[in-house]
Amino acid sequence: MPTLSAPVSGPPARAPRHRSARPGRGADRYSGFRPEVQGLRALAVLLVVAYHVFLGRVSGGVDIFLLISAFFLTLSFARKLEAGRPLALGRYWLHVFKRLLPLAALTVLATLVLVALLFPPEQVEQLRTEAWASLLYAENWALAAAAVDYYAADHSTASPFQHFWSLSVQGQVFLLWPLVFGLAALLSRRGRWRPVPVLAVAFGVIFAASLAYSVHVTATDQAFAYFDTRARLWEFALGSLLALAVPYLRPPRWARVLLGWLGLAGMLTVGLVVDVQGAFPGWIALWPLLSAAAIIVAGQSGSPAGVDRLLSSRPLVRLGDASYALYLVHWPLLITYLVLRDRPMAGPRSGAAIILLSLVLAVLATRYVENPLKRWAWPERGRRTLAVSIAVSLGLVALPLGSWHVLDERRDARIAAAQHVNNPGAAVLLPGFRFQGDPAAPTLPLPEDLPAGASPVGEPCPEDVALGDAYREFCHETVAQADPAKTVLVTGNSHMQHWLPALKPLAEANGWRLVVYLMPGCLYTTAEEQPASETCRRWFEGTDDVLESVDPDLMFVQGTFTNPSGEFWKPGLEERVRELDARGVQVVGVRDVPRFGTEPGECAIEHGADAPECVYTHPMLGTPDPQAPLAQELERFSAVDMTDLVCPEEQCRPVVGNVYVYFDDDHLSRVYSATLAPMFAQRVGEALASDGVEAPALP
Template identity: 60%
Template sequence: MTSSLGRQAPGTADAQDRPTRFSGFRPEVQGLRFVAVLLVVVYHVFLDRVSGGVDIFLLISAFFLTLSFVRKLEAGRPLALGRYWLHVFKRLLPLAVLTILGTLLLAWVFFPETRIDRIREEALASVFYVENWALAVAQVDYYAVDDSGSSPFQHFWSLSVQGQVFLLWPVIFAAAAVVCRRLRWRPVPVLAVAFGAVFAVSLAFSVQQTAVRQEFAYFDTRARLWEFALGSLLALAVPYLNPARGLRVVLGWAGLVSMVLVGVLVDVQGAFPGWIALWPLCSAAAVIVAGSSGSRFGVDRILASGPLVRLGDAAYALYLVHWPLLITYLVVRDRPVAGPRSGVVLIVVSLVLAVVATRWVENPLKRWAWPERSARRLAVVVVVCLGLVAVPVLGWAQADARRAAQIAAEAERNNPGAAALAPGFEYRGDPDAPAVPLASELQKEWVGLPEPCSGRFAPQGPGEEVLTDHCRQTPAVEDPARTIAVVGNSHMEQFMGAVIPLAERNDWQLVAVLQPGCPFGVRPEGDACKEGADAALEYVERIAPDAVMTTSTYAARMDGSAESVVGGLPELVDRLAPRGVEVIGFRDNPRFDFDPFACAERHGADAAQCQVPVPEVLAPVDPAEALRGRPGFTGVDLTDLICPDGLCRPVVGNVHVFMDPHHLTWTYARTMAPALGERLAAAGW
C-alpha cells in the first residue's frame, strides 16, 4: 500500500509491476530522434538557422537515460555507476573518434594552415567532451552568416554537453537511491523533485544568461541542464499518462508540425537556449506523450515505421558526419553557404555515410562481447579511443613546434622583414626559406607586455578601475630614461611590437593601457568608448609619462569610408601638452576586406588578388599631417614600411606583414623597430 508520503510497502504487486512501466522499446521515439537530427542537418545546410532539433535530441537522450535508471531503482538492482560510465563512453567514442580522425584528415588536405592549430585544439576538446566550453571561451558566434569560417568540430558542442550530463545524471540517481533506501520512499517522487529543481534553476539561469551573454550561454552546460531535466521529468510522467486514442492522434501531429515549423516561424537567433527552446521541446514531448496511438491516422505510424526506426539508429552518425562535410565543402569551394543542388548532395552523402558507419562500425562494436566481460576491458577500450585522437594530434602539434623552432633559429638570416627595405640591402638567406610567422604560430603574434601594472602604474581610485584588466607594463626600470604610456586600441598594440625593442635598448619604462576598438581621444558624451577614454586620460594625467603613444588616425575600410583623425585627438594634445606630456601619434595601418595572410597561403605571396594599392585603403595624405607643428604632438607615419612602394603586399622581406585583415604580425612590427627608432630620434626622441 502506498502512503501519502510516497512510501511503498515492500512485496506488493504494484511494487513488482512498477519496473515494467519504464521498460519497452519505443519505436516512435527512435523515429523522432531521426526527425530531430534531420532537422538539424537541413537547417544547417539550407537555412543556416537554429531548428531546435539539437534540443530535442538532448531531451530524448535524457528520456531514455532516465527510463534505464528508473527501471534499476524500481527493481532494486545496483546502479553500478562506474561500469555504466565506461559502457556509455565505450558506445559513444568509436564513431566520434572515427569522425574526428576523418575530419583531421580533411583539414590537413583542404583547410588553410592558418586554421590547423585551432582545429587540433578542438579535436582534443571534442574527444574529451569539453568542446562546448572551448567554443564558449573562444566566443564563437554560432549564428555566423558565413559558415566557411566555422570549426569543423563546432557541432561537437552538443555531444560534449550530453557527455557531461551522462556523467552527472547517474550521480543524481545514486543520491536518489540513497534517499529512497534510508527513508523508504519511492524513487519516482524523489526523482521528480530532484529533476524539477534542476529544471527550475537551470531554466532561470538560462533565461538570465541568454539575455546578458547569449554567445556564452549557448554553449554553457548549466544553461542546458533544464532541457535534460525536462526529458527526465517526461520519462517519469509518461508511464502514468494514458490519453485517449483521439487525443494521441492530435497530440502526435500537432507536436510534429510544431517542431518542424519552429525554426521557420520564429527567429530564434539570440534567444536560444532561453525560454524559446521550450517550443521545440514541448512539441517533442507532445509526440512522446502521444506514443503509440493504435490509429492508422496517428503520426506514430510514420515515426514507428521500419525505415524511420532504422534511420533513427543512424541518427547519431548522421549528426556526426554532416557538419564536417558541409564545412569542408564550403572551404574547398570558398563559399559562405551551400547551394540547393550541393546541399541535397551533401545531405544524401551524409545519410549514406551515417548508415554505413552505423551498420559496419557502431553496431558491430555494440555487439562486441569482449569489453563487456569486465570493467577493466571497458576502460581499455575507452583509453584506446582517447589515445587514437590525442597521440596523433599532440604528435602533429609537436612536429610543427619543432619546425617552427628550426625556422626561428634562422630567421635573422632568412627573414629580414622591413630591414629588406633599407637602401643597399642584399638578401643572403636561403631563397627557399618559408615566410614567417608560420600559420601554426599565429596565435603568438599578438603583442603584449609581460606584467600587470603595479606600484604607481597600477590603476587607482574609482575613475581608473575600468582599466584594471587592460593595464600592462614592462618589468620595472629603476630611474628610466623615459616613461612611455602606450594607449589606444589593438592597432596601437601591434605598433607596440616596434616600440618594445626601442624601450629595451634605450632604458624606457613602458606602460600600456589598451582597449579593443577604442582609439584614444577626448570623447564626447554618448560615445561608446567614453568611459574607457576618460579613465585612460585620468590615468595618464596621474602617472605623468614623458610621452603617450597612440594612433592618430582611423584607417579607411574598403567600404569607401575615409581615413580620418581620431576623434578628440586634437583636444587630447591640447590637454596634455601643458603637463609636459608629448603625444606621439602613429598613423593607422590599412584595413582590408580579406585576410592577407590566408590569401598568401592560398594563392602565393605575389598573387595579384593579395595586393592592394595604398590609395584604396588610406587617404592620399596622412590626415594627422594637419597636427604637425602643434605643440605637444609628434607624428609618425610607417606606411612606407607596411606598404612599400605604394602597394600593400602580404609578405615583405620574407615576413608576413599582416596576421589577419587589419592587424600587423608582431614578427613584422619588430623588424620595423630600427626605422622607427631613427624617425623618433630625428623628431627629438
C-alpha cells in the same frame, strides 16, 4: 535487461511502452521498447541536417536530442532505483563512453585528414585545438570562449568540429546526472522515501534554476549562452521529468492522436515560423521540446490515424539507429564542401548530394563500426577492459594529433633559428641591404599562424596601478621594471597594439616601464567620438584614471585614423593631446597604417606574393602626415610616420623581406612589427630630439 547508456546515438536499449492500462508497479512501469521515440530521434536528426545544409537556421532538433537522451537515461536509473539494484556509477560511466567514443574518435580522425589535405593552412592550428576539445567533450566551452557565432550566415568559415558542442554538453551531463541519481538514492534510503518523488523534486529544481539562468544569459550574452552547459541543463531536466511522469499519464486514444500530430506539427514548424536567431537556448526552446514531449506522451495510440504509425515505421526506426552517426558525419562533409567551393551555403543539388552521402556513411558506420563494437563482449568483462577500450579510442586520435603537433613544433624551431637570416622583414628596405638567407625559406608568420597575429600585451597591471574593477581588464604591463628610468603609457586600440613588438625593444634597451591601456575598436579621442559600444564607453571612462595612476613620462597614441577610403584627423584626439601637453606629458603620435577591404596575406597565399592583384594602394600614400601641423605647434607632441616602411614606394605588398606585412586586412603582423623595431626606435628618437627631448638609446 542491459544497462542503458542513453547516448545521442541510437538505438535505445529499452524504454517503456506507453500503456493505456493502469501502470505497473516498481521497475516494470519504466520498462518496454518504444519505437516511436526512435522514429522521433530520426526525425530530429533529419531536421538538424536539413536546416544546416539548406537554411542555416536552428531547427530545435538538437534540443530534442538532448531531451530524448535524458529521457532514456532517467528511465534506466529509475528502473534500478525502483528495483533496489546498485547504481554502479563507475561501470556506467565507463560503459557509456565506451559506446560513444569509438565513432566520435573515428569522426575526429577522419575530419583531421580532411583538415590536413583540404583546409587553409592558417586554420590548422585552431582546428587541431578543437579536435582535442571535441575528443575530450569540451568543445562547447572552447567555442564559447572563442565567441563563435553559431548563427553565422557564412558556414564556410565555421569549424568542421563545431557540431561537437552538443555532444560535449551531453557528455558532461552523462557525468553529472548519475550523481543526481546517486544523491537521490542516498536521500531515499535515509528518509525512507520513494526514489521517484525525490528525483522529481531534484530535477524540478534543476529545471527551474537552469531555465531562469538560460533566459537571463541568452538575453545578455547569447553567443556564449548557446554553448553554455548551464543554460542547457533545463532541457535535460525536462527529459528526466518527462520520463518520471510518462507511466502515470494515461490520455484517451483520441487525445493521444491529437497530441501526436500537434507535437509533430510543432517540431516541424518552429524553425520556419519563428526567427529564433539569437533566442536559443532561452525560453523559445520550449517550443520544440514541448512538441517532442507531446509525441512521447502520446506514445502508442493504437489508432491507424496516430502519428506513432509514421514514427514507428521501419525506415524511421532504422534511421534512428544511425542518428548518432548521421549527426557526426554530416557537418564535416558540409563544411569541407563549402571550404573547397568557397561558398557560404550549399545549393539545392549540392545540398541534396551532401545529405545523401551523409546518410550512406552513417548507415555504413553504424553497421560496420558502432554495432559490432556494441556487441563485442570483451570490453564488458569488467571495469579494466572497459577502461582499456576507452583508452584505445582516445589513443587512436591522440597519437597522430600529438605527433602532428610535435612535428610542427620542430619545424617552427628550425624556422626560428634561421629567422634573422631568412626573414629580415623591413630590414630589406635599409640602404645597402643584401639578402644572404635561403630563398626557399617559408614566409613568416606561417599561414596557419596568421589568424593569431595580434601582438601580446603582457601581464595584467599590478596593484600599484590603481584602477577600478571596471577598468582593470584593459590594463597590462608589457615591460616591467623594478626601478624604471621612465614610465611609458600606450593607449588606444588594436592599431596601437600592433606596434608593441616594435616598441618593446626600445623600452627594454632604455629601462622603461611599458604599460598599455588598450581596447580594440575604441578611440582615444572624446566620449562623443566613441563607437556605440558599452565596452568602449567603459574603456574611455578609465583613460583619465589610468593616466592619473600611471603618471607617465611619455605616452604613445594613435595619431591618425584610416579606413579603406582615406585617412582622418579627429578633433577629439587634438583635444586630448592639448590636454596632455598642458599637463606636461610628452606624447608621441604614431600615424595609422592603411586599411583594406580584403586581406593581403590571404591574397598572397592564394595567388602568390608577387601577384599583381595582391599589390594594394591607399589614398593616404604619398600624402603629408596630418599630425605634422600640431607637432610643430606643441612642444610636447611628436609625430612618427612609418608608412614608407609599411608600404614602400607607395605600394602595399603582402610580403616584405619574406615576412607577411599584415596578419589581416588592417593590422601589422607581430613578426613584421618586430623587424621594424630598429627603424621605429630611430624615428621615435628623432621625433623627440626635434622637440628638445633627449633621444633614447637604440636597441
